[in-house]
Amino acid sequence: MGxxxxxxxxxxxxxxxxxxxxxxDKKRCLEIACxxxxxAGKEGAELIVFPETWIPTYPYWTMGWDTIANGFHDVMADxxxxxxxxxxxxTDILGKAAREVGAYVVMGCNELDDRIxxxxxxxxxxxxxxxxxxxxxxxxxxxxxxxxxxxGMGDSRDLQVFxxxxxRLGGQICWENHIVNITAWYIAQGVDIHVSVxxxxxxxxxxEGESFIYAGHDINKCDLIPAxxxxxxxxxxxxxxxxxxxxxEDIPEKFPFKDSMTYGGPGQEQFVGWACGGSHIVAPTxxxxxxxxxxxDTIIYAELQSKYIKVVKSVFxxxxxxxxxxxxxxxxxxxxxxxxxxxxxxxxxxxxxRVIESVAKEFKLxxxxxxxxxRNAA
Numbered sequence: 001m002g003x004x005x006x007x008x009x010x011x012x013x014x015x016x017x018x019x020x021x022x023x024x025d026k027k028r029c030l031e032i033a034c035x036x037x038x039x040a041g042k043e044g045a046e047l048i049v050f051p052e053t054w055i056p057t058y059p060y061w062t063m064g065w066d067t068i069a070n071g072f073h074d075v076m077a078d079x080x081x082x083x084x085x086x087x088x089x090x091t092d093i094l095g096k097a098a099r100e101v102g103a104y105v106v107m108g109c110n111e112l113d114d115r116i117x118x119x120x121x122x123x124x125x126x127x128x129x130x131x132x133x134x135x136x137x138x139x140x141x142x143x144x145x146x147x148x149x150x151x152g153m154g155d156s157r158d159l160q161v162f163x164x165x166x167x168r169l170g171g172q173i174c175w176e177n178h179i180v181n182i183t184a185w186y187i188a189q190g191v192d193i194h195v196s197v198x199x200x201x202x203x204x205x206x207x208e209g210e211s212f213i214y215a216g217h218d219i220n221k222c223d224l225i226p227a228x229x230x231x232x233x234x235x236x237x238x239x240x241x242x243x244x245x246x247x248x249e250d251i252p253e254k255f256p257f258k259d260s261m262t263y264g265g266p267g268q269e270q271f272v273g274w275a276c277g278g279s280h281i282v283a284p285t286x287x288x289x290x291x292x293x294x295x296x297d298t299i300i301y302a303e304l305q306s307k308y309i310k311v312v313k314s315v316f317x318x319x320x321x322x323x324x325x326x327x328x329x330x331x332x333x334x335x336x337x338x339x340x341x342x343x344x345x346x347x348x349x350x351x352x353x354r355v356i357e358s359v360a361k362e363f364k365l366x367x368x369x370x371x372x373x374x375r376n377a378a
Contacts, residue, residue, distance in 0.1 A: 005306040006167040006192050012304045014193070015045035016242045016290075018279045019297045020250045021054045026082040029055045030090065033107065034097040040299050041101020046130070046166050048098075048105050051242040051279070052173055052197040053123055055109040056082040058244055059150050060199070060273030061257035071256035079150070083110035083121055086137055095132030102130045104164060106171060108197045108242065111137065113152070120152040125171045125197065127162055135162045140173040141182060155336045161189040171195030177227045185330055187235040187318055192309060196228050196241045201278030201292065203265060215268040215276045217294050224278075225292070233286040236312045238304045241282070245297060246275035271295075284312040 006012050017036045022028030033050065040048045052058055059079070063072060084090045084107070098105045104127070111124035123143060127135035139154030159182070161170040170191040176182060177196055186194065203216030204223065219225045224241070232239040247270050251258050261272045268276055281290040281302040289302040316322045356374060360367040 004167075005309045006304065007165045009166060010306055012046050012166045012193070013044045014047040014238075014240050014281065014302055014304060015040035015043065015049070016240060016279045016281065016300045017048065017050050017054075018243065018245050018277050018293060018300065020246050021057055021244075023246070023251055024056045024078055024082050024255070026056050026084065026090070029082075030093045033094060036299065037094070037097040037103065037105055038101055040301075041097075041103045043299075043301060045101075045301060046103050047169070047193065047240070048103050049195050049197070049240050049242045050105075050107050051244040052108045052199050053110050054244065055084050055107065057110075057246070058199040058273070058275070059147075060246075060261045060275065061255075062146075062260040063149060063257065068256070075256065079110060080112055080119055080121065083112040084124075084126065085112050086114055086124075086126060086134060091126065091128065091134050092132075094126075094128050095134070098128045098130060099132030104128065104130050104135075104166060104169065106169075106195050106197075106242075108173070110150075111139065121150055122154065123147070123151045123173055125173060125195065127160075127169070127171075129164065135164070136160045138171055138173070141176055142179070144175045156333055157336050159185055159332060161186065161191055167192030169193050169195070171197065174198050174224075177231060178223070181330065183231065183234075185332065188330060190319055191235055191237050193304065194231055194235060194237050194239045196224075196231065196239055198224055198241065198243045198278070200244045200246075200271070200274030200276055201294065202274040213274070214263050214265045215271050215274045216265040217268075217276070217278075217292075219292055222278075228280070228282050229286040232282040232284055233312070233316070234318060236284050236309055236316065236318060238284060238289075238302075238309075239282040240302075241278075241280045243278040243280075243292075244275040245277040245295075246272040248272055284308050 037048050107126045109124055111122045113120045123140035125138040129135045138160055139158045141154045143151040161168055168191050170186045201222055202213045203218050203221040204213055228239045228241050262269055277294045278292040279300055280292045283289050290300045293300055356367055356370045360370045
């Protein structure tokens with residue numbers, strides 16, 4: 001399928017869910033998500049995308065060393081308890097809805113580490129296939145600024161592109177879309193549909209007295225707009241951008257940090273943080289198929305056509321005639337971020353397994369026999 005565009009399809013219908021999540025309530029978030037997956041699937045969507053950390057919320061509130069202890073304790077424990085666990089009932093529930101409508105789903109979530117003994121959270125994208133199984137996950141590689149209060153870092157295992165029936169699918173989270181070498185890696189994998197997720201839409205303050213970053217609709221003052229449009233043209237792909245919508249009325253009054261969660265610009269005070277929406281879909285030409293959509297609870301749709309990937313690649317092909325890999329190329333270290341590693345120079349387990357499989361296949365041997373020889377030699 002990799003040599004084809006959009007998996008050999010002429011077109012693929014995609015959907016972005018821009019609806020408030022159930023704040024800090026994973027069970028209710030999953031119920032809403034399934035309803036939206038069914039709704040979009042019945043409209044013919046074959047890819048359905050949710051915004052950044054939609055389950056159970058993006059942490060828009062402010063905390064620090066001077067935070068009142070009981071509020072800190074409750075919120076940190078609640079966020080862990082309401083974060084998604086890959087391979088659990090959480091992903092089974094999403095998978096059932098995806099399977100019912102035959103659609104791929106990309107869910108932005110707080111993910112609780114599944115490693116025994118760890119309670120670290122990650123800002124993750126979880127990919128569900130049309131048959132209800134987990135394709136994989138992508139953990140944000142670098143939490144931005146004060147996000148490091150909440151989330152750990154992803155590693156080389158989180159550089160993933162999925163070859164699906166609707167094309168090659170990949171995604172990046174928020175400011176990862178500005179990391180040049182990571183973006184170049186994704187482009188080098190021949191992505192057809194790039195998922196880009198954000199906590200909303202903001203304007204960058206530059207006038208004295210303005211906040212540094214505040215909720216706003218001025219697309220000329222938001223860094224994510226040039227990022228998604230340039231990404232589409234540079235990668236000759238479609239970009240599906242999912243941006244959060246969350247209103248102050250969606251936050252329970254009992255939440256201890258509610259008063260620190262509104263920092264919108266003029267007319268934006270009703271939104272939590274930057275969560276005024278702004279979801280959009282961009283064609284490989286960098287034109288909007290659906291322009292940024294603000295303020296409303298909605299699902300946006302677009303019909304992606306393989307023809308336009310082919311047309312743009314005919315004049316600018318970053319994996320072919322418009323590339324110079326002989327001058328600059330990329331190297332991805334295979335070693336993941338783990339507490340235990342092999343000695344320097346040792347063959348990593350995943351590499352060893354691939355070598356054993358390759359040798360067994362070439363010489364028509366049983367893999368177990370080859371593995372035994374390797375163990376004895378070591």
